[in-house]
Amino acid sequence: MKNDRLLRALHRLPVDCTPIWIMRQAGRYLPEYRETRERAGDFLTLCQTPELACEVTLQPLRRFELDAAILFSDILTIPDAMGLQLSINEGEGPRFARPLSSSRDIDRLGVPDPEDDLGYVTQAVRVIRRELDGSVPLIGFAGSPWTLATYMVEGQGSRDFVKIKSLMFDQSEAMHRLLNTLVDSVSLYLIAQAHAGAQVLMVFDTWGGALSYHDFCAYSLSPMTRIVQQVRADREASTIPLILFTKGGGQWLANIADSGCDALGCDWTTSLGQARQEVGDRVALQGNLDPAVLYAKPAQIEKAVTRVLDDFGSGDGHVFNLGHGITPGVDPENVRILVEAVHRQSKRN
């Protein structure tokens, strides 16, 4: 590995400067991405065609000195493979043609076989690893069981999560059966990505922050913890660093660290300094610049980088990132400024 900053930081080892990658670094803010996506026709075709997924995965690395690549894909590939028929339309967000609407729907769900049912993902991982040629590590990922369940039951994005929470409150057993199926599915999926070549694994718990503390522990953290255990139980995947990211989970970092993961993603509302005090040196921390900073002037981007680095403080175990995905309206030039600022400002003497 030519650039192993990310792996070292995730293992809380010394680095020459703080590594940075950006959630959704391959995305609509890049003109070359928009061009490739247009060529593909739609978002799902882009995900399902390994050569195109590889192309867009590499695009941001050609522009910026990023310290990692992340597989171009979507968290909803698993429910799609389960037969819920995903569609993703620009501006509208994801939608399932066949959402779960009964306990019977849940019982009928099978655990997808990663190679048979999601072969386009493992194949994309293999192609990307080959093309990366050891330059930077490749991150694989999946959605958390709770987050996948919200889309599967709501059928699309939601504000109040009334359907999934009604299931959770009123049919707790069916909810747990759904989560159990997802724990197995996500675990196999992550292990398969590791076997195909992913060198870091991340679980996106986008909607864990919509839960109360009690319900988060029971319905989001507990399933994620079982995923950590299942991945650890696979000999080949067991040594791969695992990052858990619950958006809106800043109050629960100590609990999430108890899962046994290697690193915690932090959104921008969390003080990394306070987070370190809470989790000690059990885990590395990833984050957490406010994505809106990328709309500011260069001098303000520099200042905001300083604040995040200072907040984390000295010592090892920091992976720089945004606190959430980069938004489509950002000027790519500002991403260059960000990446250079992080490396320059964090350079160890």
Added chain:
Amino acid sequence: MKNDRLLRALHRLPVDCTPIWIMRQAGRYLPEYRETRERAGDFLTLCQTPELACEVTLQPLRRFELDAAILFSDILTIPDAMGLQLSINEGEGPRFARPLSSSRDIDRLGVPDPEDDLGYVTQAVRVIRRELDGSVPLIGFAGSPWTLATYMVEGQGSRDFVKIKSLMFDQSEAMHRLLNTLVDSVSLYLIAQAHAGAQVLMVFDTWGGALSYHDFCAYSLSPMTRIVQQVRADREASTIPLILFTKGGGQWLANIADSGCDALGCDWTTSLGQARQEVGDRVALQGNLDPAVLYAKPAQIEKAVTRVLDDFGSGDGHVFNLGHGITPGVDPENVRILVEAVHRQSKRN
């Protein structure tokens, strides 16, 4: 005052049972509210007609054994009085015809006179106090400067807050001038509500949770703290309990308590037990049932109430509430179950 549970709890004094009121307790989930609103024509007319505002304020108290009334109004009355021309259409959310689009727009803003420019609010407070006739206390309220500023600059609700954050990052001085004007406006407005008869004051910081810790302290908490100070400096208003509620602010409760307020609103993601450990007995806590629980079956509502009460634990200083406003789809019967459950389960021996 026939029922002073709320005031006692806010002062952390013993009560016979935990008081409860509900954010947006006068609202669309009540058929009689929808009827009155239809009669009024639109939402703003309802706010601006003291007799109608009084009528809808009292409606939930006729149905449920709530321990407080809250003035029926909107946080955006202040920017409307500043000339931004508010409109609120069902399903669409609030919108300003003349949002702030330059530093010059900010400099032109005046501080509204509560009696001259917002007399319909103080008059509504007087009418409601008279009609309440000492049965339960009346809560007055305002939006936080940061939250008002977001709507004034974005022109409407926002997901990413790009405009207001660009102002904050790139034109920090103009941003502070805007916040200063709002601090004065909100302080005068709250003091006027107190003079008119409000017995508790609450500041809704709906969008403080969209900020980083650093920016929250500088752009939301600091203005709110100055409001606390200005209200405390008014002889008549100085003894009125002040509640600050930052949605998504669970990580910052100790900081918010430093403002000198009497109570903190907590959304449902916060563990009240952990919150008490952090803030000690400096402030009372208000909250924090997940609003989605009101879609669950009675037995589950009972259980969820138990969890919130147990999480707070024994001792004084708890005001029960939802962690956010009640949503339009809730069955009023479930609100009755909630209110009765809180009173019954929390009854002191």
